[in-house]
Amino acid sequence: MTPAHPAPGRPHDQPRTDAGHPATGRPHDRAPADAGRRAAEVAGHVRDPEMPMLTLADLGVLRGVDVVRGDSGEEVVVVSITPTYTGCPAMATMRDDLVHRLNDAGFDRVEVRVVLDPPWSSDWISEQGRAALRAAGLSPPGPAARRAGPVPLTLGPPRTAPPCPRCGSPDTRLTSEFGATACKALYRCAGCLEPFEHVKEI
Numbered sequence: 051m052t053p054a055h056p057a058p059g060r061p062h063d064q065p066r067t068d069a070g071h072p073a074t075g076r077p078h079d080r081a082p083a084d085a086g087r088r089a090a091e092v093a094g095h096v097r098d099p100e101m102p103m104l105t106l107a108d109l110g111v112l113r114g115v116d117v118v119r120g121d122s123g124e125e126v127v128v129v130s131i132t133p134t135y136t137g138c139p140a141m142a143t144m145r146d147d148l149v150h151r152l153n154d155a156g157f158d159r160v161e162v163r164v165v166l167d168p169p170w171s172s173d174w175i176s177e178q179g180r181a182a183l184r185a186a187g188l189s190p191p192g193p194a195a196r197r198a199g200p201v202p203l204t205l206g207p208p209r210t211a212p213p214c215p216r217c218g219s220p221d222t223r224l225t226s227e228f229g230a231t232a233c234k235a236l237y238r239c240a241g242c243l244e245p246f247e248h249v250k251e252i
Contacts, residue, residue, distance in 0.1 A: 090115040099143040103186040110174025189248035214239035
């Protein structure tokens with residue numbers, strides 16, 4: 051398998067592809083390595099439909115790309131992606147964009163599968179992706195909380211407000227728990243008076 055570019059804190063384990071084809075369950079015959087590298091490069095440049103300043107690789111949802119031989123000897127690209135959260139509405143568009151871009155690159159057969167374990171974390175966003183968020187006026191997430199077992203419901207003070215990505219002021223206020231998408235919150239800076247979105251820690 052050709053793994054996607056790892057992000058900080060991202061697990062090193064990748065989905066197994068040597069156990070069998072996702073559709074047939076039969077062992078894979080691997081295609082030439084150069085085809086795998088080319089497919090991984092194409093998939094790695096596909097952008098997130100909700101935050102287009104990020105590639106799927108920089109967002110950390112691109113788990114791996116593998117090129118194998120199908121039953122008739124044809125090349126099959128198998129792409130593994132992980133949703134940012136359960137029910138993410140962008141998954142269908144991600145899947146379609148991957149298929150279309152790989153088809154345009156000459157890969158006629160593409161299969162996209164969803165990997166849920168381990169679940170995605172905002173810690174998987176690469177440093178390059180975090181810089182792209184700031185350049186676009188979005189506040190990147192801080193370190194995600196790590197818990198084992200059930201998540202407790204607390205009524206304590208809200209999370210620490212992020213600094214403004216435009217002027218750097220720490221004096222910011224939460225105005226809405228949800229921005230344009232469920233994975234972002236809306237803040238307003240008391241320094242420059244500009245609103246901005248913050249990507250939530252997950």
